[in-house]
Amino acid sequence: MSDVFNALSSPVRREILEMLKAQDMTAGEIADQLDVGKSTLSGHFNVLKAADLVSTSRSGTTITYSLNTSVVEDLLTSIVGLLSKNKEGKENA
Amino acid sequence: MSDVFNALSSPVRREILEMLKAQDMTAGEIADQLDVGKSTLSGHFNVLKAADLVSTSRSGTTITYSLNTSVVEDLLTSIVGLLSKNKEGKENA
């Protein structure tokens, strides 16, 4: 989960995830929408892959990225954990 | 929300939040539990405050930190956004 939090700390990477929530996209398509070089973007992809937030499929020379929603769900569970078992008196609404 | 994601990217800061979910604690009490110097910890507190994830109250020379659960809830909402409006065919369960 540490890798996931780390991946989410970059605005560029969060924007990539936002794009992928709507549809799968190729590396090039993502690069066209963002204002960073392709090599920089590739580095971001590596971070997202390390967190298992995205997966890839290759077709020819083209690589398509898609969002791993299950990992996003795990993240939600992890954050919900910060809300349960709260201080006395304040029974978790 | 960018400040929140940034704050969560540090394992030390996430541990502080975990401690605060159970009970409010003073800076010194938190320092006793963690293996980093007090000045370092103070820096982490600043990041958490910038994200509004914690709030403080002073009593004498002692400063007590508490978790702002409302911001955690906002975070949840933001992450849930990554799951809604997904690709065709996959109607968000």
Added chain:
DNA sequence: TCATTATTTCGTTTATTAGCGAAATAACAA
């Protein structure tokens, strides 16, 4: 006022991260 305790700020060093362009890799078509 002076000393004490709790915490923060400051200055510095070290480590990590983001960005770039150039070169390498991979798949495929001609």
Added chain:
DNA sequence: TTGTTATTTCGCTAATAAACGAAATAATGA
């Protein structure tokens, strides 16, 4: 095989972030 397109890796520089100890601040009690 050669060339083309898509993407990644590499080497580098610049910007950020984490850590420390020392000094500063703040509140209080003697």
